[in-house]
Amino acid sequence: MSEALLRDVASLAIRLATERGATDAECTIAEGDEFSATVRLGEVETLKEAGSRAAGLRVLLGQRQGSSYTSDLTEEGISQMVDAAIAIARITEEDPYAGLPEREELGQLTGDLQLFAEDVPQVAAAARIDAAKRAEATAMAADARITNSEGAGCETYSGSRVFANSRGFLGSYSSTTASLSATPVATAGEQMERDYWHSISRSWAGLESPEEVGRKAAHRALRRLGSRKIETCKATVVFEPRVAKSLLGHVFEAVSGESIYRKSSFLLDKLNEQIAVETVTLIDDATIPGYFGTSPFDDEGVPSRRTVIIEKGVLKNYLFNTYAARKLGAKTTGNGARGLTGAAGIGHGTLYLEAGTQTPEEIFAAVGTGLYITELIGFGVNTVTGDYSRGAAGLWIEDGKLSYPVAEITVAGHLLDMLKNITHIGSDLEFRGSTCAPTVAISDITISGK
Amino acid sequence: MVSPLSNLFGQKFGLTERDLERYLSEALSKGGDYADLYFEYLATSSISLDESLVKSATQGVTLGVGIRVLSGERTGYAYSDDLSPERITKAARTAACIASGPATEIVQGLKTAEKRNLYPVPVLAGDTPLEERVKLVKRADAAARAYDARVFQVQAVYADSVRHVLVATSDGRLSTDVQPMARLNVSALAREDNGVPQRGYSGGGGRIGLDFFSGSHSPEAFATDAARQAIVQLHAVDAPAGEMTVVLGPGWPGILLHEAVGHGLEADFNRKGVSAFSGRIGQQVASKLCTVVDDGTIASRRGSLNVDDEGEPTQQNVLIENGVLRAYLTDKLSARLTGGESTGSGRRENYQHYPMPRMTNTFMLNGESVPEEIIRSVKHGLYCTNFGGGQVDITSGNFVFSASESFLIEDGKITRPVRGATLIGNGPESLKHVSMVGNDLKLDMGIGVCGKEGQSVPVGVGMPTIKIDQMTVGGTR
Numbered sequence: 001m002s003e004a005l006l007r008d009v010a011s012l013a014i015r016l017a018t019e020r021g022a023t024d025a026e027c028t029i030a031e032g033d034e035f036s037a038t039v040r041l042g043e044v045e046t047l048k049e050a051g052s053r054a055a056g057l058r059v060l061l062g063q064r065q066g067s068s069y070t071s072d073l074t075e076e077g078i079s080q081m082v083d084a085a086i087a088i089a090r091i092t093e094e095d096p097y098a099g100l101p102e103r104e105e106l107g108q109l110t111g112d113l114q115l116f117a118e119d120v121p122q123v124a125a126a127a128r129i130d131a132a133k134r135a136e137a138t139a140m141a142a143d144a145r146i147t148n149s150e151g152a153g154c155e156t157y158s159g160s161r162v163f164a165n166s167r168g169f170l171g172s173y174s175s176t177t178a179s180l181s182a183t184p185v186a187t188a189g190e191q192m193e194r195d196y197w198h199s200i201s202r203s204w205a206g207l208e209s210p211e212e213v214g215r216k217a218a219h220r221a222l223r224r225l226g227s228r229k230i231e232t233c234k235a236t237v238v239f240e241p242r243v244a245k246s247l248l249g250h251v252f253e254a255v256s257g258e259s260i261y262r263k264s265s266f267l268l269d270k271l272n273e274q275i276a277v278e279t280v281t282l283i284d285d286a287t288i289p290g291y292f293g294t295s296p297f298d299d300e301g302v303p304s305r306r307t308v309i310i311e312k313g314v315l316k317n318y319l320f321n322t323y324a325a326r327k328l329g330a331k332t333t334g335n336g337a338r339g340l341t342g343a344a345g346i347g348h349g350t351l352y353l354e355a356g357t358q359t360p361e362e363i364f365a366a367v368g369t370g371l372y373i374t375e376l377i378g379f380g381v382n383t384v385t386g387d388y389s390r391g392a393a394g395l396w397i398e399d400g401k402l403s404y405p406v407a408e409i410t411v412a413g414h415l416l417d418m419l420k421n422i423t424h425i426g427s428d429l430e431f432r433g434s435t436c437a438p439t440v441a442i443s444d445i446t447i448s449g450k
Numbered sequence: 451m452v453s454p455l456s457n458l459f460g461q462k463f464g465l466t467e468r469d470l471e472r473y474l475s476e477a478l479s480k481g482g483d484y485a486d487l488y489f490e491y492l493a494t495s496s497i498s499l500d501e502s503l504v505k506s507a508t509q510g511v512t513l514g515v516g517i518r519v520l521s522g523e524r525t526g527y528a529y530s531d532d533l534s535p536e537r538i539t540k541a542a543r544t545a546a547c548i549a550s551g552p553a554t555e556i557v558q559g560l561k562t563a564e565k566r567n568l569y570p571v572p573v574l575a576g577d578t579p580l581e582e583r584v585k586l587v588k589r590a591d592a593a594a595r596a597y598d599a600r601v602f603q604v605q606a607v608y609a610d611s612v613r614h615v616l617v618a619t620s621d622g623r624l625s626t627d628v629q630p631m632a633r634l635n636v637s638a639l640a641r642e643d644n645g646v647p648q649r650g651y652s653g654g655g656g657r658i659g660l661d662f663f664s665g666s667h668s669p670e671a672f673a674t675d676a677a678r679q680a681i682v683q684l685h686a687v688d689a690p691a692g693e694m695t696v697v698l699g700p701g702w703p704g705i706l707l708h709e710a711v712g713h714g715l716e717a718d719f720n721r722k723g724v725s726a727f728s729g730r731i732g733q734q735v736a737s738k739l740c741t742v743v744d745d746g747t748i749a750s751r752r753g754s755l756n757v758d759d760e761g762e763p764t765q766q767n768v769l770i771e772n773g774v775l776r777a778y779l780t781d782k783l784s785a786r787l788t789g790g791e792s793t794g795s796g797r798r799e800n801y802q803h804y805p806m807p808r809m810t811n812t813f814m815l816n817g818e819s820v821p822e823e824i825i826r827s828v829k830h831g832l833y834c835t836n837f838g839g840g841q842v843d844i845t846s847g848n849f850v851f852s853a854s855e856s857f858l859i860e861d862g863k864i865t866r867p868v869r870g871a872t873l874i875g876n877g878p879e880s881l882k883h884v885s886m887v888g889n890d891l892k893l894d895m896g897i898g899v900c901g902k903e904g905q906s907v908p909v910g911v912g913m914p915t916i917k918i919d920q921m922t923v924g925g926t927r
Contacts, residue, residue: 040523040722043523043524044548045523045524046524046525046526046527046804047524047525047526047527047547047548048526048527048528048804049527049528050527050528050529050530050541050544050802051530052514052529052531052802053531054512054531065506066506066507066508067506067507068508068510069510069511069512070510070511071511071512071513071514072511072513080511084509084510085509087509087580088507088508088509091497091504091580091581091584092497092504092505092506093503093504093505095503095505098505148722150845185724185845191846192726192845192846193846194843194845194846224846229922232691232692232693262500262603262605262639263602263603263639263641264603264639264647264649266646341494341508375843377841377842377843377848377849377850378839378840378841378850378851378852378874379838379840379841379852380838380850380870380871380872382649384646384647384648384649385646385647385648385649385869385870389870389871389872389924389925389926390872390924391841391848391849391850391872391874391924393843393846407846408848408874408875408876408922409874409922409924410691410850410871410874410924411924412689412691412924412925412926414926446691446924446926446927447691448691448692448874448922448924449692449693449922450692450922
């Protein structure tokens, strides 16, 4: 369906909902086409191609609200979706804070946000296969110790999103994504290690070359070989960008208005307090053209914006959707987020930590002795209390340089202490995906090993 | 047969056996070795309570068909959320292109697979009055708050679904299933004066109807458990750091098996030689006390299935017997490529994904020790009774799982509660340190979700109390 037709479907849902008794309604429609190819050991392993679309609806009956969704975008399907939402709204209870944004809060960014690249839908199936094959072949050829492969994959996606509500908002945008990854396996004696590299871009041309992806993936797998478990100790831990961004995710969860109104955040009641060292500035920006967190409006029809969360270590803002803002007597920050099937939540645009001045090598030299983490696994982070404990792997830093690989250890601390114990922030900030961090060094972390 | 099939897909969309044969033939028109069709109709509803108010509720329907074609080691996959003959034919042709050659297989005469019913539910949860379901979250809220005045926030979510599936395969098999599911989750926050709040989680469910939520599965039971955990945590001390003896309680701590061995035994990783367990069949990978099974046939369990998502009946698979690795979990593709049989382990999240080997309900069988005796045998260690999620790197075998409720064991006695901490180990090594296995096997309460390569499926785990002599605990003290 064209974007124009999808807009008609969304408008129909709103009209039917209001005709059938909803006092307010909003409808989201998402449509997309996905193509993927995976190869392994030089042969095509899977090819996938499909298009899908679905609609989600939220209705208000006064202060009650219900939602529904369907993958059937025919008039009958939409009509049933409207009835389902109204029926289920009746069983909910009156919530004085429920409701859509005010009319004057609605709107959208204009101008080209560069979310859609013409070259992505035009990529031929053979080009995806070729890119994946080259990435894997480069990884396999990098070193004799690369003995196996979990494969390489190339994916392209193009889709549209439409949003309409009963207060006159109607907006839509299309976006594209291309990605390429390789996962080689390195072997030394009994030990087997894998790692991956993944390049993602809004445009096909923006992807790293297959050779670059293969080389990086091989380098990452190789440097894990010969890993040891180290003694339990306290040390400075350097998080590489790929893992440092997870720390931003924990802070995001803690500054989300839902965590705040439920009093379930380690950053509750800390607005305008120095919660981190002065070098920390954390920004959420959904307005930067071409970036992954960018959109013209949030999932409630409020214009996207830039919000400084932490400025020079001081907590400046929490992030709100309409509901959380009303609960706390604030205004939405344009962070409304919603999938098609769930209730409205809070999301972020491009969430990033401002870069520092030192290169990773300068940071290793300054740290002297410590742990460089290249992988974190598990879910041992509690953003209610700030308790932090995760599985880790990486390299030991000795004499200011990376030395032997380390695995089967955990790193633990408390997020409030960790924010205050940041000793270095790297200059290596790159905007991949919607959460982006440079290298980050944090002192006094407990490493649990032997 | 040209009359519509007697299931939902025949009634709602007029699908006939002839149609299925036609689509399968289309899928093999370029010379593929095997094809299957997976029709899915999924209806869900959920009710959320927050701050003692039923704030939101959702219901919806998704449907579609996924078409897979195998050609040697290659998989072609396409799906459509439109069940019109034109769109299904187009998807079949798209998937067919994985092969390049003349049609080799003629598909006719689908044989309807024998049926069993592991989840007899007289009335689907989704067919009970919404008011009855609303009561569950309200009761949970009241019970959690009544448990202790320090409980100040309660969230309760009830969700149910029914999934109708039809799988037709080019080797002539036609299977259908109706898969019910329901669950209730409760989360409670407690706080003392103006101290740091602590959270407790509980819940339960399965392939069950609403009558499940009574007795030990009542909203009150789950709510009390969540509130109790939050209160216990109020006086928890920092978790220890380093290697020590760990005792895991029965039930949900069985997530250890899911992470330490389960994923590493999935046949796709082993066929490719990228799992830490590859090539180890017949080897000792755990202490002699350990027998681990994956069983998709337990009545009413969340991880159980009459047929897997490739139309194969599920079964009980012995993975590790007295410490010796016996078998991998296999889907049809891996079975074809390794000359074995499917173990009924082919699963997928929905019609938009191709199946892969997955777990169902994974647990360790009972040993002979009395749980109290296990605790008494520990001079200094950690006793873990509840866990959050876990994760594994199947190639190195390193895995983690995060304890959300644990206690110190000092001189054979359970003493102080400790704060959450991650435990880390290595799959083929950790279970060799199991020195005692209890006689109190328990399965989890039925709210587990397993993720693999972006696909989530419901699973179960279970375990008796076990003692692991050496494991790394990731605390701070």
